Amino acid sequence: EIVLTQSPGTLSLSPGERATLSCRASQSVISNYLAWYREKPGQSPRLLIYDVSRRATGIPDRFSGSGSGTDFSLTISRLEPEDFAVYYCQQYGSSPWTFGQGTKVEIK
Amino acid sequence: EVQLVESGGGLVQPGGSLRLSCAVSGVSVSRTYMSWVRQAPGTGLEWISLFYSGSTIYADSVKGRFTISRDNSKNTVYLQMNSLTVEDTALYYCVRNPRDGDSWGWFDPWGQGTLVTVSS
Numbered sequence: 360e361i362v363l364t365q366s367p368g369t370l371s372l373s374p375g376e377r378a379t380l381s382c383r384a385s386q387s388v389i390s391n392y393l394a395w396y397r398e399k400p401g402q403s404p405r406l407l408i409y410d411v412s413r414r415a416t417g418i419p420d421r422f423s424g425s426g427s428g429t430d431f432s433l434t435i436s437r438l439e440p441e442d443f444a445v446y447y448c449q450q451y452g453s454s455p456w457t458f459g460q461g462t463k464v465e466i467k
Numbered sequence: 468e469v470q471l472v473e474s475g476g477g478l479v480q481p482g483g484s485l486r487l488s489c490a491v492s493g494v495s496v497s498r499t500y501m502s503w504v505r506q507a508p509g510t511g512l513e514w515i516s517l518f519y520s521g522s523t524i525y526a527d528s529v530k531g532r533f534t535i536s537r538d539n540s541k542n543t544v545y546l547q548m549n550s551l552t553v554e555d556t557a558l559y560y561c562v563r564n565p566r567d568g569d570s571w572g573w574f575d576p577w578g579q580g581t582l583v584t585v586s587s
Binding site (some may be wrong): 390391394396399403404405406407410413447449451452454455456457458459460461 | 476496511512513515526527560567570571572573574575577578579580
C-alpha cells in the first residue's frame with residue numbers, strides 16, 4: 360500500500376498569499392496518477408486536480424498541481440476566503456487507492 | 468450534472484448489518500464506475516470499494532464483509548455492510564470515478580455522505 364504523507368499539517372496564511380502544499384509518496388506513483396481535493400467545513404470533498412496537473416471542471420486557474428514520482432505539490436497562487444479548508448492528495452496508480460492525512464490551510 | 472444522494476445510514480450494534488444506497492442522477496450507473504469512500508470521525512479519508520465494468524474491488528479492511536452492487540433499473544449503487552465493528556463508524560460517501568481517456572481513479576463528484584455509527 361502506498362502511504363501518502365502531506366506537509367505541513369497546518370499552514371497559516373493570509374488572504375491573497377500563496378500556498379504551497381506537499382504530498383510525498385512512500386513509493387513511486389504509477390503514471391503520476393495523483394489527485395487533490397479541497398474539503399470545506401461541513402461540506403463533502405471536491406476534486407481540484409487530477410493526473411497531477413489537470414484542473415477539474417470549474418476549478419479556477421489559481422490552483423495548480425505539479426510533481427512526479429514520489430513528490431507532488433499543490434499551489435494556490437492567491438488565497439481566497441473559500442480556500443481556507445483542508446486539502447487531501449490521493450493516488451490511484453496502485454490498489455488500494457490511498458489518501459494523504461490532509462493539510463489544513465487556516466487564516467493567519 | 469451528476470448528483471449522488473446517499474441514504475441508509477444509522478445506528479447499528481456490533482456484528483449487525485446495514486445497507487447503504489446511492490441514488491445517481493445525470494449519468495447511468497451501467498456506464499460509469501462508482502466507489503464508496505469513508506471518513507471516520509476526526510480522521511482522514513479511506514477508499515473502500517469500487518464497481519467497474521461488472522467487477523468489484525475492496526480494501527482489505529472491508530473485504531469479505533462489505534459488498535458493492537448496482538441496480539441499473541433504479542440507477543442506484545448499494546453497499547451491503549455485514550459483521551460491522553466499531554471501527555466501521557464513519558461518514559460514508561458515494562463517489563463517481565470519471566474517466567479521461569485511459570486515466571481514471573479520482574473521485575468526482577461526491578455525495579453528501581451518510582453516517583454509520585456502530586455502537587452497543
